[in-house]
Amino acid sequence: MPDIFTDEAINPTAQTPKPQPVTKQATAHHKVSFLSTFVRDPDGVSLAEQRDDEHILLFIRRDFITNVPWIFSTIILIILPFFLPFVFQPLNISFAFVPLTVLTILAIFYYVIIAGFVFANFVTWFYDIGIVTEARAVDIDFYNISYVSVATARAQDLKDVRYFQRGFFQSFFDYGDVSLVVEASGETLTFEQTPRPAEVVNILSALIGGHD
Amino acid sequence: MPFDPLAFIQNFNNIRLFIKVAFLILVGLYAIFTFMLATKIRSFNKILFLPANSGGAFLQLVAIIYFFIVLSLFIVTIVIV
Numbered sequence: 019m020p021d022i023f024t025d026e027a028i029n030p031t032a033q034t035p036k037p038q039p040v041t042k043q044a045t046a047h048h049k050v051s052f053l054s055t056f057v058r059d060p061d062g063v064s065l066a067e068q069r070d071d072e073h074i075l076l077f078i079r080r081d082f083i084t085n086v087p088w089i090f091s092t093i094i095l096i097i098l099p100f101f102l103p104f105v106f107q108p109l110n111i112s113f114a115f116v117p118l119t120v121l122t123i124l125a126i127f128y129y130v131i132i133a134g135f136v137f138a139n140f141v142t143w144f145y146d147i148g149i150v151t152e153a154r155a156v157d158i159d160f161y162n163i164s165y166v167s168v169a170t171a172r173a174q175d176l177k178d179v180r181y182f183q184r185g186f187f188q189s190f191f192d193y194g195d196v197s198l199v200v201e202a203s204g205e206t207l208t209f210e211q212t213p214r215p216a217e218v219v220n221i222l223s224a225l226i227g228g229h230d
Numbered sequence: 231m232p233f234d235p236l237a238f239i240q241n242f243n244n245i246r247l248f249i250k251v252a253f254l255i256l257v258g259l260y261a262i263f264t265f266m267l268a269t270k271i272r273s274f275n276k277i278l279f280l281p282a283n284s285g286g287a288f289l290q291l292v293a294i295i296y297f298f299i300v301l302s303l304f305i306v307t308i309v310i311v
Contacts (some may be wrong), residue, residue, distance in 0.1 A: 052285040089296030116244070119310050120249055123303070127257065130303060137296060138267060140291060145274050156277065166270060168277060 055079045056213045060222075065149065065156060076150040077199050079192035080143055088139040098126070148196075148209035150221060152170040155198055157207050169207050177201040179222040181215035198222065203208050250307065257304045266301050268293035 047061035054060075060077040068074075086107055098160065106112075145160040155176065159167040176198050183194035194215040198207040273289045281284040 052283070052288075056283070060285075062279075064279045066277050066279075115245070116249075117246070120246075123253070123310065127253070127303060130300060132258070134264065134267075134296065134300075137292065141267065141271060141293075144285070144289060145271075147250055147277075158274075160270070160274070163247060165265075165273075179241065185278075230292045 022219040050077055053082060055082055056217075063149070065151075068151070069153070071076050072151050072153050074149060075225070076148075076218065078150075078209055078212045078218060080146050080211040081191060083187070083191045083193065084211050085139070085143055088135070092132060092136050095135070096129075099128065131167075146210070148212060148218075150218075150225065152225070155207060155222065155225075157209060161209075171198060171200045171207050173225050175201050176222070176226050177218050179226060181219050183215065194220070253307050254304065257300065257307055261297065261300045262303055264293070264297040268297050 031160050047059050050056050050057050050060045050063055055078065057063075057077040058075065060074055063074055063077050065074075084166075142160050145158060146154075147158045148158040149156040149158075152173070154170050154172050156167045159165075159169075161167075178199040179195050179196065181196045183192075188194050188211075191213075192215075193211050193213045196212050196215050196218045198209075199205075200207060209218065268290070271286075271293050275286050275290055278286075
């Protein structure tokens with residue numbers, strides 16, 4: 019007769035994998051390059067006030083695609099002076115009275131300003147960094163040159179994490195804003211236009227879960 | 231004698247002087263801006279340590295070089311224009 023009810027033999031090797039806390043994950047370090055925007059377990063990155071045992075889980079910057087508008091503007095600005103004669107000739111405007119040295123310095127200054135525009139925009143992107151460690155989330159914002167913000171929230175103070183993808187481009191290129199709600203103050207810490215926001219939320223959720 | 235702005239502008243030397251002063255103010259302000267940029271990068275590199283190949287030190291060097299380029303443009307404007 020076939021056995022209907024049998025005790026299953028317990029196989030000691032086949033166990034249900036337990037969800038591992040974020041802090042205990044086996045990690046392979048990844049290198050951070052000049053244009054990196056999303057690096058898990060980054061190698062060689064550290065914060066000024068970082069504890070020795072504090073491991074950095076995630077290093078993020080704004081998605082590189084967000085740089086396209088200023089790169090496009092730069093290209094327009096570079097080629098713009100070459101079209102100026104075609105604009106002024108029909109209007110019979112001549113700059114012959116301006117000395118050549120002045121024109122030369124004006125041109126140099128114009129291109130130095132463009133170089134500055136490129137450099138400032140690149141630096142703004144380069145230092146717009148979000149870092150998630152085992153103990154905290156750090157958001158470094160660099161708007162223009164005049165506004166700098168460094169915000170930190172401890173992992174145990176984080177209440178909620180969510181992400182938003184607005185519009186076609188954010189969905190198409192898979193980037194968006196990740197908001198962290200801080201429990202005590204109710205304030206939000208936002209990693210803006212971060213690549214792979216769902217993955218970032220996953221990592222942060224595991225971090226919040228690990229501290230509950 | 232009353233000041234005549236038209237006569238002032240029509241004089242070639244006055245135009246040169248006007249351009250020079252305007253230019254010096256512009257370049258001077260721009261030099262301050264680039265100095266601020268270099269300072270900000272320096273302070274950021276003290277908050278956050280990035281690996282050597284990731285460009286933190288390189289950007290600081292570029293900012294300093296850029297500042298000196300703008301400064302030399304200021305000096306060139308004083309001397310040449």
